[in-house]
Amino acid sequence: MTPRLEILMYHSISDAPGPTSIPPQIFAAQMQALADSGLPVVSPDAMATPPQTRSVVITFDDGFSDFDTIAWPILRTHGFHPIVYLPSGRMGELENWVGCNTPRRPLMSWDRVGHLAAEGVFFGGHSITHPDLTTLPAETLEQEVVRSGQDIAARLGQPIRHFAPPYGASSPEVRRCIARHYTTSVGTRLGVAGPRDDLHDLPRLEMFYFTDVSRWQEHLAGRGGAYLAIRRTMRRARQMTRKHLGVG
Template sequence: MAGAQLDILMYHSISDDPGPTSISPRVFGEQMQALAESGLPVVSPDAMAKPPLTRSVVITFDDGFTDFDSVAWPIMRDLGFTPIVYLPSGLMGQSENWVGCNTPPRPLMGWDRVEKLAAEGVVFGAHSITHPDLSTLSPTALDHEVFRSGQDIAARLGQPVRHFAPPYGATSAAVQQCVARHYATSVGTRLGVAKLNADLYDLPRLEMFYFTDIARWKSHLSGRGNAYLATRQALRRIRSTAMRSIEKFAPTRH
């Protein structure tokens, strides 16, 4: 069906902290207001398992930073939006401590806040236990990180966990097969929108750091942003190819 797609928005921290995984509260508020004014339906995260036949939007957050609770959720709640937050279940109540995290590290919500938010309608998904690169793990360690994460969250919230997001978007055939045994969907960091034939275990997302220019975001919402998105996708492919070449020809250290 023409126009059928799911725009899955990807956020991490809503704060003035540096880096591409942080978006300022002011910009986030403008992005959400523009989304509300666009008229596009913001649907339940469960729609990812069966993408709707018309263009719709799902809002996702990785990691469960405390500013989701204090900054992002009040804005979305007032607009009637239901997001999903992917949690690294073994790190709740601590601070980010993984490769590539911010300095100083940003704090993660504790389980008491997660439980409160779930009662208010926020959906939670699994994001592993310790936030590793799942593609580097043995089969046993991989299954433990993937399966146990959802079980930890389900035990806290008293409801099943249906959705998963691999840390860093790092995936492989083995990771996708493992996730498929335990969850209905998995989102990654591949830039794009999900069409009707999208792989449910490698769903693309829109990294919202690319849409901090509100005029550009409004253009995308109106259906006039295809050229910009295509340019961003091409630049990502070029960067990925360059990185692989560097790794291939880098001298081996002993």
């Protein structure tokens, strides 16, 4: 089996519309299929070394309250320990950034983050205020990147080694800045991580593409390559159109 790390990307587990929400029943079915596949779900620290086998890391961006109330109870029954990337200056508030949902979704309180850490959830940095890091002057960029992890580390009393730039938006300069302060960084580039991937530009699997659970089972069984390739091409075309139109 090709050594590779499948880094799953989630945001909100809820019935809200839009691609950043996955309904609870579908999430539960995706996790059951993952458990049935027998693939090892490993700690996020596995992202720091080239994969030796095929294994899975589960990630959540933004730290929505539904992670605590809906996702974690399901993950815990399977013994899966995910990482949640937090915008450290927004915890306990409603999401309030470009592209956020309507109605706005609440983010977890620090108190809940502390409880979850004690139960085995990992946390990573996702900036302070959730800006597009590629648009910031150098000094603000450094602040958004460094202080995010420092805030979380101070709250939890443990070092923060992993980072996810908001919107997956990064540039060589942003990645250099992140690399000075974190061991790994994930983006929203679609794919699975292989031994030669840049630890500061790791691809992820957008789980919205696998809401058809039979499709997910096919992928887990190693038969999803063609589907992923099509999705990757469509995603790239969409991103190029957006860039062309100057949006997103």
